[in-house]
Amino acid sequence: MNPEAIKSKEIMQGSAAIAETIKAIAPGVIAVYPITPQTHILEHLARLVADGQLKSKYITVESEFSAASVIFGAASAGVRSYTASASQGLLLMTEVIFNMAGTRLPAVITAVNRSLSPPINIQVDHQDTMTLRDSGIIQIYVESIQEAVDTHIQIFKIAEDREVLLPAMVCMDGWILSHAYEPVTLWRDEAVQEFLPPFDPVFQVDPKNPLTYGALTDDDKITEFKYMVHDALIRSKEKIKKVAGEFRDAFGNYYGDVIEKTYTEDAELILIAMGSMAGTIKAALEKLRAQGKRVGLIKIRSFRPFPDQELRTALAGAKAAVVLDRSFSCSSGGILGGEIKACLYGQGGPQVINYALGIGGREIYPETVLEIVNQSERLVESGKIPPETIFYNLNRELL
Numbered sequence: 288m289n290p291e292a293i294k295s296k297e298i299m300q301g302s303a304a305i306a307e308t309i310k311a312i313a314p315g316v317i318a319v320y321p322i323t324p325q326t327h328i329l330e331h332l333a334r335l336v337a338d339g340q341l342k343s344k345y346i347t348v349e350s351e352f353s354a355a356s357v358i359f360g361a362a363s364a365g366v367r368s369y370t371a372s373a374s375q376g377l378l379l380m381t382e383v384i385f386n387m388a389g390t391r392l393p394a395v396i397t398a399v400n401r402s403l404s405p406p407i408n409i410q411v412d413h414q415d416t417m418t419l420r421d422s423g424i425i426q427i428y429v430e431s432i433q434e435a436v437d438t439h440i441q442i443f444k445i446a447e448d449r450e451v452l453l454p455a456m457v458c459m460d461g462w463i464l465s466h467a468y469e470p471v472t473l474w475r476d477e478a479v480q481e482f483l484p485p486f487d488p489v490f491q492v493d494p495k496n497p498l499t500y501g502a503l504t505d506d507d508k509i510t511e512f513k514y515m516v517h518d519a520l521i522r523s524k525e526k527i528k529k530v531a532g533e534f535r536d537a538f539g540n541y542y543g544d545v546i547e548k549t550y551t552e553d554a555e556l557i558l559i560a561m562g563s564m565a566g567t568i569k570a571a572l573e574k575l576r577a578q579g580k581r582v583g584l585i586k587i588r589s590f591r592p593f594p595d596q597e598l599r600t601a602l603a604g605a606k607a608a609v610v611l612d613r614s615f616s617c618s619s620g621g622i623l624g625g626e627i628k629a630c631l632y633g634q635g636g637p638q639v640i641n642y643a644l645g646i647g648g649r650e651i652y653p654e655t656v657l658e659i660v661n662q663s664e665r666l667v668e669s670g671k672i673p674p675e676t677i678f679y680n681l682n683r684e685l686l
Contacts, residue, residue, distance in 0.1 A: 288539035292478035299471045301432040301464045305371075305397055306331035308436045310341045311479040312443060314369040314395075316361035318354040319347045322376040323409050324461040325399035329371055343369075351376035355383035355396075362392035363500055365491030367443065371397035373461060375404060377415045381422070387454040388423025388516050390500045393446035393486075394454050396424075397439070400562065400613075401461040402647040410648020411461040413562065413614040417590075417622045423516040425455035425523055426591040428561040430542070432469045435459045437540050438588075440479055441530045447486050451523045453516070458590075460563040462648070474538060482537050524592040545589035546597050550576060554583030556663060557602060557637070559627060560611040561587045564651055568611070571656035582660055587623070595630045605637040609663045612676065613645045620676030638672050644679040655679070 299307075305328050309317070317336075319329045335341040344361075348354050354370045361368035372380060377398055387394060398416045402408040416426060427442060429435040438457050446455035459465060490498060504512060528544040535541040547565075550572060551557055558568055565586040575582045585601055587594060602608050608631070612621030619625060624641030631639065640663050645651045659679065666672050 288472060289537065292474050292538050294473045294475040296470065296472050298468050299432070300327070300466060300468050301435065301459065302327035302466065303331050304432050304436050304471045304473065305439060305459075306335065307473055308439050308479075309369060310335050311474060311476040312367075312369075312440065312483060313341065313476075313480070314343055315366035316358060316368040317343045317345050318357035318368070318370040319345060320349070320351050320354045320372070320376065322351065322373050324401060324465045325371040325373045325397060327465065328397060328399070351379040352383065355380035355387075358394040359383050359387050359392060362387065362394045363390070363492045365486065365488040367447070367486040368394045369396075370394075371399065373399040374401035374409075374415045378403070378418060381419060384419055384422045384424050384454060386501060389512065391452040391516070391519070392454065392500070393452050395439070395443055395446060396454065396456045398456045398458045399461045399465045400458055408647045409461070411463055411613075412646045412648070413458070414646075416456060416458045417614040419456075420591055420622070423453060423520060424591065425453055425520065425589075426458055427456070427527070427589050428458045428587065429464070430563055430565045430586060432464055432467065432471050433540070434542050435464060436471060436473070437534060437538065437542070440474070440483060441534050444483050444530050445523060445526045448523075448526050449487070449489060451519055451526055452489065453519055453523060458562065463563045478537070482534070520592050524589065524594070527589055527592070543586070543588060545587075545592070545594040546601065547586040547588060548601055549584040549586070551583035551585060551601055551605075553581050554604075555581045555606045556609060556660060556667070557583045557585055557605045557607075558609045558611060558656070558660070559585045559587065559623070561590060561623065562613065564611060564613060564645060567651050567653055568656050571653040571660075574653065574657065575660060580660065590623070593626060593630070598627065598630055599634055599636060602631065602636050607663060607667050607672070608637045608639050609659065610639060610641045611659070612641060612643045615643045615646075615676060624676055638667070640666055640672055641676045642679045643676050
Protein backbone atom coordinates (compact mmCIF):
# COMPACT_ATOMS: atom_id res chain seq x y z
CA MET A 288 0.00 0.00 0.00
CA ASN A 289 1.04 3.59 -0.62
CA PRO A 290 1.19 5.10 2.89
CA GLU A 291 0.91 8.65 1.54
CA ALA A 292 -2.52 7.85 0.04
CA ILE A 293 -3.99 6.37 3.23
CA LYS A 294 -6.65 8.30 5.11
CA SER A 295 -7.36 5.68 7.79
CA LYS A 296 -7.26 2.00 8.62
CA GLU A 297 -10.21 0.80 10.65
CA ILE A 298 -12.73 -1.98 11.08
CA MET A 299 -15.80 -0.87 9.14
CA GLN A 300 -19.12 -2.16 7.93
CA GLY A 301 -19.09 -2.67 4.17
CA SER A 302 -21.89 -0.19 3.49
CA ALA A 303 -20.15 2.55 5.46
CA ALA A 304 -16.87 1.91 3.64
CA ILE A 305 -18.59 2.27 0.27
CA ALA A 306 -20.32 5.49 1.35
CA GLU A 307 -17.04 6.98 2.56
CA THR A 308 -15.47 6.06 -0.77
CA ILE A 309 -18.32 7.71 -2.69
CA LYS A 310 -17.72 10.81 -0.55
CA ALA A 311 -14.11 10.86 -1.72
CA ILE A 312 -15.22 10.45 -5.34
CA ALA A 313 -17.79 13.26 -4.84
CA PRO A 314 -20.27 12.63 -7.68
CA GLY A 315 -22.34 15.66 -8.63
CA VAL A 316 -25.66 13.80 -8.25
CA ILE A 317 -26.68 10.92 -5.98
CA ALA A 318 -30.14 9.41 -6.51
CA VAL A 319 -31.67 7.63 -3.54
CA TYR A 320 -34.30 4.95 -3.01
CA PRO A 321 -34.01 2.35 -0.23
CA ILE A 322 -34.11 -1.41 -0.62
CA THR A 323 -32.53 -4.09 1.58
CA PRO A 324 -29.60 -4.75 1.80
CA GLN A 325 -28.14 -1.60 0.17
CA THR A 326 -30.05 1.01 2.22
CA HIS A 327 -27.20 1.62 4.68
CA ILE A 328 -25.01 2.98 1.87
CA LEU A 329 -27.50 5.71 1.00
CA GLU A 330 -28.33 6.40 4.68
CA HIS A 331 -24.63 6.95 5.39
CA LEU A 332 -24.36 9.25 2.38
CA ALA A 333 -27.38 11.21 3.67
CA ARG A 334 -25.54 11.87 6.93
CA LEU A 335 -22.44 13.00 5.07
CA VAL A 336 -24.52 15.43 3.00
CA ALA A 337 -26.41 16.69 6.08
CA ASP A 338 -23.14 17.24 7.95
CA GLY A 339 -21.71 19.26 5.06
CA GLN A 340 -18.96 16.73 4.33
CA LEU A 341 -20.35 15.92 0.88
CA LYS A 342 -21.55 18.58 -1.56
CA SER A 343 -23.34 16.24 -3.97
CA LYS A 344 -26.94 16.95 -5.00
CA TYR A 345 -28.76 14.28 -2.97
CA ILE A 346 -32.12 13.47 -4.59
CA THR A 347 -34.68 11.22 -2.90
CA VAL A 348 -37.17 9.70 -5.32
CA GLU A 349 -40.28 7.52 -5.31
CA SER A 350 -38.89 4.37 -6.92
CA GLU A 351 -35.79 2.68 -8.31
CA PHE A 352 -37.01 3.48 -11.82
CA SER A 353 -36.89 7.15 -10.85
CA ALA A 354 -33.45 6.77 -9.24
CA ALA A 355 -32.08 5.33 -12.49
CA SER A 356 -33.85 8.07 -14.46
CA VAL A 357 -32.24 10.75 -12.30
CA ILE A 358 -28.71 9.48 -12.89
CA PHE A 359 -29.55 9.10 -16.59
CA GLY A 360 -30.56 12.76 -16.67
CA ALA A 361 -27.53 13.85 -14.67
CA ALA A 362 -25.15 11.95 -16.96
CA SER A 363 -26.82 13.48 -20.02
CA ALA A 364 -26.12 16.90 -18.51
CA GLY A 365 -22.45 16.01 -18.12
CA VAL A 366 -22.53 15.35 -14.37
CA ARG A 367 -20.88 12.41 -12.61
CA SER A 368 -23.75 10.44 -11.07
CA TYR A 369 -24.32 7.50 -8.71
CA THR A 370 -26.95 5.32 -7.06
CA ALA A 371 -27.23 1.95 -5.33
CA SER A 372 -29.85 -0.77 -5.45
CA ALA A 373 -30.55 -4.48 -5.14
CA SER A 374 -32.85 -7.30 -6.20
CA GLN A 375 -36.29 -6.16 -7.43
CA GLY A 376 -35.04 -2.58 -7.36
CA LEU A 377 -32.40 -3.36 -9.96
CA LEU A 378 -35.01 -5.01 -12.16
CA LEU A 379 -37.19 -1.91 -11.89
CA MET A 380 -34.21 0.01 -13.32
CA THR A 381 -33.93 -2.34 -16.31
CA GLU A 382 -35.47 -0.07 -18.94
CA VAL A 383 -33.30 2.87 -17.91
CA ILE A 384 -30.10 0.81 -17.76
CA PHE A 385 -30.68 -0.32 -21.34
CA ASN A 386 -31.27 3.34 -22.22
CA MET A 387 -28.07 4.49 -20.53
CA ALA A 388 -26.01 1.91 -22.38
CA GLY A 389 -27.70 2.61 -25.70
CA THR A 390 -27.18 6.36 -25.38
CA ARG A 391 -23.60 5.88 -24.08
CA LEU A 392 -24.13 7.63 -20.77
CA PRO A 393 -21.78 6.57 -17.95
CA ALA A 394 -23.19 6.34 -14.44
CA VAL A 395 -22.24 4.01 -11.59
CA ILE A 396 -24.51 1.73 -9.58
CA THR A 397 -23.55 -0.23 -6.49
CA ALA A 398 -25.46 -3.48 -6.89
CA VAL A 399 -25.74 -5.21 -3.52
CA ASN A 400 -26.63 -8.70 -4.66
CA ARG A 401 -29.85 -10.20 -3.33
CA SER A 402 -32.18 -12.97 -4.42
CA LEU A 403 -35.27 -12.20 -6.50
CA SER A 404 -38.86 -12.85 -5.41
CA PRO A 405 -41.04 -14.83 -5.15
CA PRO A 406 -40.91 -16.26 -2.58
CA ILE A 407 -39.59 -13.21 -0.77
CA ASN A 408 -35.97 -13.72 0.21
CA ILE A 409 -33.54 -11.00 1.22
CA GLN A 410 -30.39 -13.14 1.16
CA VAL A 411 -27.61 -13.22 -1.39
CA ASP A 412 -27.30 -14.72 -4.82
CA HIS A 413 -26.40 -13.23 -8.21
CA GLN A 414 -29.75 -13.63 -9.94
CA ASP A 415 -30.50 -9.88 -9.89
CA THR A 416 -27.37 -8.58 -11.61
CA MET A 417 -27.12 -11.56 -13.95
CA THR A 418 -30.58 -10.68 -15.25
CA LEU A 419 -29.09 -7.39 -16.52
CA ARG A 420 -26.14 -9.02 -18.25
CA ASP A 421 -27.38 -8.25 -21.78
CA SER A 422 -28.09 -4.56 -21.21
CA GLY A 423 -24.61 -3.25 -22.05
CA ILE A 424 -23.67 -2.32 -18.47
CA ILE A 425 -20.18 -3.11 -17.18
CA GLN A 426 -20.31 -5.61 -14.29
CA ILE A 427 -17.41 -6.17 -11.89
CA TYR A 428 -17.89 -8.62 -8.98
CA VAL A 429 -15.85 -8.21 -5.79
CA GLU A 430 -14.70 -10.63 -3.13
CA SER A 431 -14.07 -8.39 -0.11
CA ILE A 432 -15.01 -5.00 1.31
CA GLN A 433 -11.55 -3.66 0.47
CA GLU A 434 -11.89 -4.82 -3.12
CA ALA A 435 -15.31 -3.14 -3.26
CA VAL A 436 -13.82 0.15 -2.01
CA ASP A 437 -10.98 0.07 -4.52
CA THR A 438 -13.16 -1.07 -7.42
CA HIS A 439 -15.58 1.84 -6.97
CA ILE A 440 -12.71 4.28 -7.46
CA GLN A 441 -11.59 2.44 -10.58
CA ILE A 442 -14.99 1.91 -12.16
CA PHE A 443 -15.84 5.60 -12.53
CA LYS A 444 -12.62 6.05 -14.48
CA ILE A 445 -13.42 3.06 -16.69
CA ALA A 446 -17.05 4.00 -17.38
CA GLU A 447 -16.26 7.64 -18.18
CA ASP A 448 -13.38 6.87 -20.53
CA ARG A 449 -14.20 8.36 -23.92
CA GLU A 450 -13.56 5.04 -25.63
CA VAL A 451 -16.08 3.34 -23.33
CA LEU A 452 -18.88 5.67 -22.13
CA LEU A 453 -21.10 3.00 -20.61
CA PRO A 454 -22.96 2.61 -17.30
CA ALA A 455 -21.13 0.42 -14.81
CA MET A 456 -21.99 -1.69 -11.81
CA VAL A 457 -19.93 -2.88 -8.85
CA CYS A 458 -21.56 -6.10 -7.66
CA MET A 459 -21.01 -6.93 -3.98
CA ASP A 460 -22.72 -9.73 -2.10
CA GLY A 461 -25.51 -8.62 0.18
CA TRP A 462 -24.99 -9.05 3.94
CA ILE A 463 -21.75 -10.99 3.46
CA LEU A 464 -20.07 -7.77 2.32
CA SER A 465 -22.62 -4.98 2.80
CA HIS A 466 -23.24 -5.66 6.49
CA ALA A 467 -20.08 -7.47 7.57
CA TYR A 468 -17.24 -5.71 9.36
CA GLU A 469 -13.69 -6.06 8.07
CA PRO A 470 -10.41 -4.16 8.38
CA VAL A 471 -10.57 -1.53 5.62
CA THR A 472 -8.12 1.04 4.31
CA LEU A 473 -9.79 4.26 3.24
CA TRP A 474 -7.97 6.61 0.89
CA ARG A 475 -7.48 10.35 1.25
CA ASP A 476 -9.98 12.40 -0.76
CA GLU A 477 -7.13 14.22 -2.47
CA ALA A 478 -5.49 10.95 -3.55
CA VAL A 479 -8.78 9.63 -4.96
CA GLN A 480 -9.49 12.84 -6.84
CA GLU A 481 -5.96 12.96 -8.21
CA PHE A 482 -6.42 9.41 -9.53
CA LEU A 483 -9.91 10.08 -10.89
CA PRO A 484 -10.05 13.06 -13.28
CA PRO A 485 -13.27 15.11 -13.59
CA PHE A 486 -15.93 13.69 -15.90
CA ASP A 487 -15.36 15.12 -19.38
CA PRO A 488 -18.48 14.28 -21.45
CA VAL A 489 -18.46 14.13 -25.22
CA PHE A 490 -22.00 15.53 -25.40
CA GLN A 491 -24.23 17.10 -22.79
CA VAL A 492 -27.68 18.62 -22.60
CA ASP A 493 -27.41 22.40 -22.89
CA PRO A 494 -30.23 24.85 -23.74
CA LYS A 495 -27.74 26.78 -25.87
CA ASN A 496 -26.85 23.68 -27.87
CA PRO A 497 -29.97 21.43 -28.07
CA LEU A 498 -29.59 17.73 -28.77
CA THR A 499 -31.61 14.52 -28.46
CA TYR A 500 -30.75 11.30 -26.66
CA GLY A 501 -32.35 8.06 -27.83
CA ALA A 502 -34.11 9.34 -30.93
CA LEU A 503 -36.13 7.14 -33.29
CA THR A 504 -33.89 5.04 -35.55
CA ASP A 505 -34.93 3.20 -38.70
CA ASP A 506 -34.22 -0.46 -39.28
CA ASP A 507 -31.35 0.29 -41.65
CA LYS A 508 -29.27 1.74 -38.78
CA ILE A 509 -30.34 0.02 -35.55
CA THR A 510 -27.94 -2.94 -35.85
CA GLU A 511 -25.01 -0.53 -36.11
CA PHE A 512 -26.08 1.34 -32.98
CA LYS A 513 -26.40 -1.92 -31.05
CA TYR A 514 -23.04 -3.06 -32.37
CA MET A 515 -21.38 0.13 -31.09
CA VAL A 516 -22.52 -0.72 -27.54
CA HIS A 517 -21.21 -4.27 -28.00
CA ASP A 518 -17.90 -2.94 -29.31
CA ALA A 519 -17.54 -0.40 -26.49
CA LEU A 520 -18.10 -3.14 -23.92
CA ILE A 521 -15.40 -5.26 -25.54
CA ARG A 522 -13.03 -2.26 -25.56
CA SER A 523 -13.71 -1.67 -21.88
CA LYS A 524 -11.81 -4.88 -21.07
CA GLU A 525 -8.47 -3.25 -21.88
CA LYS A 526 -9.51 -0.18 -19.89
CA ILE A 527 -10.24 -2.37 -16.86
CA LYS A 528 -6.76 -3.85 -17.13
CA LYS A 529 -5.13 -0.45 -17.62
CA VAL A 530 -6.96 1.19 -14.72
CA ALA A 531 -6.23 -1.78 -12.42
CA GLY A 532 -2.53 -1.28 -13.14
CA GLU A 533 -2.77 2.47 -12.58
CA PHE A 534 -4.53 1.86 -9.26
CA ARG A 535 -1.79 -0.54 -8.17
CA ASP A 536 0.82 2.11 -8.99
CA ALA A 537 -1.04 4.85 -7.13
CA PHE A 538 -2.39 2.96 -4.10
CA GLY A 539 -0.61 -0.40 -4.00
CA ASN A 540 -3.64 -2.73 -4.04
CA TYR A 541 -4.28 -5.16 -6.90
CA TYR A 542 -6.83 -7.93 -7.39
CA GLY A 543 -5.99 -9.10 -10.88
CA ASP A 544 -7.78 -7.25 -13.64
CA VAL A 545 -10.59 -9.12 -15.40
CA ILE A 546 -9.70 -12.39 -13.64
CA GLU A 547 -7.60 -13.35 -10.63
CA LYS A 548 -5.73 -16.67 -10.57
CA THR A 549 -4.78 -18.72 -7.53
CA TYR A 550 -2.71 -21.94 -7.84
CA THR A 551 -3.66 -22.34 -11.50
CA GLU A 552 -0.16 -22.98 -12.91
CA ASP A 553 -0.11 -26.71 -12.10
CA ALA A 554 -3.80 -27.32 -11.42
CA GLU A 555 -5.62 -30.26 -12.98
CA LEU A 556 -8.95 -29.11 -11.54
CA ILE A 557 -9.70 -25.37 -11.65
CA LEU A 558 -12.66 -23.92 -9.77
CA ILE A 559 -14.30 -20.82 -11.26
CA ALA A 560 -16.41 -18.46 -9.16
CA MET A 561 -17.37 -14.83 -8.56
CA GLY A 562 -17.90 -12.61 -5.54
CA SER A 563 -17.37 -13.44 -1.88
CA MET A 564 -17.53 -17.17 -2.60
CA ALA A 565 -13.95 -16.84 -3.89
CA GLY A 566 -12.73 -16.15 -0.36
CA THR A 567 -14.36 -19.35 0.91
CA ILE A 568 -12.78 -21.30 -1.93
CA LYS A 569 -9.33 -19.87 -1.13
CA ALA A 570 -9.66 -21.12 2.46
CA ALA A 571 -10.54 -24.58 1.15
CA LEU A 572 -7.69 -24.53 -1.37
CA GLU A 573 -5.11 -24.38 1.39
CA LYS A 574 -6.44 -27.68 2.79
CA LEU A 575 -6.68 -29.24 -0.66
CA ARG A 576 -3.14 -28.26 -1.62
CA ALA A 577 -1.86 -29.59 1.70
CA GLN A 578 -3.41 -32.93 0.73
CA GLY A 579 -1.45 -32.86 -2.51
CA LYS A 580 -4.46 -32.12 -4.70
CA ARG A 581 -3.65 -30.01 -7.74
CA VAL A 582 -6.61 -27.67 -7.51
CA GLY A 583 -6.70 -23.97 -8.39
CA LEU A 584 -9.14 -21.07 -8.59
CA ILE A 585 -10.05 -18.48 -11.18
CA LYS A 586 -12.04 -15.63 -9.70
CA ILE A 587 -13.91 -13.77 -12.42
CA ARG A 588 -13.95 -10.07 -11.60
CA SER A 589 -15.33 -8.77 -14.89
CA PHE A 590 -18.42 -10.66 -16.01
CA ARG A 591 -19.22 -7.93 -18.52
CA PRO A 592 -17.06 -7.56 -20.50
CA PHE A 593 -16.60 -11.32 -20.42
CA PRO A 594 -12.94 -12.46 -20.11
CA ASP A 595 -13.11 -15.12 -22.84
CA GLN A 596 -9.52 -15.13 -24.09
CA GLU A 597 -8.11 -14.78 -20.58
CA LEU A 598 -10.10 -17.82 -19.47
CA ARG A 599 -9.04 -19.92 -22.44
CA THR A 600 -5.39 -19.18 -21.65
CA ALA A 601 -5.72 -19.80 -17.91
CA LEU A 602 -7.62 -23.08 -18.38
CA ALA A 603 -5.42 -24.51 -21.14
CA GLY A 604 -3.59 -27.06 -18.97
CA ALA A 605 -6.49 -28.22 -16.78
CA LYS A 606 -8.40 -31.47 -17.03
CA ALA A 607 -11.66 -29.93 -15.83
CA ALA A 608 -13.15 -26.54 -15.04
CA VAL A 609 -15.59 -26.65 -12.12
CA VAL A 610 -17.92 -23.65 -12.33
CA LEU A 611 -19.71 -22.63 -9.13
CA ASP A 612 -22.77 -20.57 -10.07
CA ARG A 613 -24.71 -18.40 -7.65
CA SER A 614 -27.42 -17.92 -10.29
CA PHE A 615 -29.13 -19.89 -13.04
CA SER A 616 -31.31 -19.41 -16.10
CA CYS A 617 -34.54 -21.39 -15.86
CA SER A 618 -34.55 -24.42 -18.21
CA SER A 619 -30.95 -23.71 -19.22
CA GLY A 620 -28.85 -23.96 -16.05
CA GLY A 621 -25.99 -22.04 -14.47
CA ILE A 622 -25.45 -18.71 -16.22
CA LEU A 623 -21.70 -18.51 -15.62
CA GLY A 624 -21.36 -22.19 -16.50
CA GLY A 625 -23.11 -21.62 -19.82
CA GLU A 626 -20.79 -18.73 -20.60
CA ILE A 627 -17.73 -20.84 -19.80
CA LYS A 628 -18.93 -23.67 -22.04
CA ALA A 629 -19.54 -21.25 -24.92
CA CYS A 630 -16.12 -19.68 -24.36
CA LEU A 631 -14.34 -23.05 -24.55
CA TYR A 632 -16.41 -24.58 -27.35
CA GLY A 633 -14.22 -25.80 -30.20
CA GLN A 634 -11.04 -24.72 -28.38
CA GLY A 635 -9.98 -28.14 -27.11
CA GLY A 636 -10.02 -26.95 -23.50
CA PRO A 637 -11.01 -28.80 -20.32
CA GLN A 638 -14.35 -30.43 -19.64
CA VAL A 639 -16.80 -28.24 -17.72
CA ILE A 640 -18.66 -29.33 -14.59
CA ASN A 641 -21.30 -26.81 -13.52
CA TYR A 642 -22.80 -26.54 -10.05
CA ALA A 643 -25.53 -24.15 -8.87
CA LEU A 644 -25.29 -23.40 -5.16
CA GLY A 645 -25.63 -20.63 -2.62
CA ILE A 646 -29.00 -19.60 -4.09
CA GLY A 647 -31.01 -17.34 -1.79
CA GLY A 648 -28.24 -17.22 0.77
CA ARG A 649 -27.84 -20.96 1.36
CA GLU A 650 -24.49 -21.21 3.12
CA ILE A 651 -21.29 -22.15 1.31
CA TYR A 652 -18.58 -23.44 3.66
CA PRO A 653 -15.00 -24.57 2.98
CA GLU A 654 -16.35 -28.08 3.60
CA THR A 655 -18.83 -27.50 0.76
CA VAL A 656 -15.94 -26.77 -1.56
CA LEU A 657 -14.07 -29.89 -0.42
CA GLU A 658 -17.14 -32.03 -1.16
CA ILE A 659 -17.56 -30.48 -4.61
CA VAL A 660 -13.90 -31.07 -5.45
CA ASN A 661 -14.10 -34.71 -4.37
CA GLN A 662 -17.32 -35.22 -6.34
CA SER A 663 -15.82 -33.51 -9.40
CA GLU A 664 -12.72 -35.72 -9.26
CA ARG A 665 -14.96 -38.79 -9.27
CA LEU A 666 -16.88 -37.48 -12.26
CA VAL A 667 -13.67 -36.82 -14.19
CA GLU A 668 -12.32 -40.30 -13.39
CA SER A 669 -15.58 -41.95 -14.44
CA GLY A 670 -15.76 -40.03 -17.70
CA LYS A 671 -19.45 -39.35 -16.98
CA ILE A 672 -19.59 -35.58 -16.59
CA PRO A 673 -23.25 -34.52 -16.87
CA PRO A 674 -23.99 -31.86 -19.51
CA GLU A 675 -26.64 -30.26 -17.30
CA THR A 676 -26.10 -28.09 -14.23
CA ILE A 677 -25.86 -29.96 -10.92
CA PHE A 678 -27.99 -28.28 -8.24
CA TYR A 679 -25.82 -28.94 -5.21
CA ASN A 680 -27.57 -30.50 -2.18
CA LEU A 681 -31.02 -30.04 -3.71
CA ASN A 682 -33.63 -31.14 -1.16
CA ARG A 683 -35.93 -33.22 -3.32
CA GLU A 684 -38.37 -33.77 -0.41
CA LEU A 685 -39.48 -30.16 -0.94
CA LEU A 686 -40.12 -30.60 -4.65
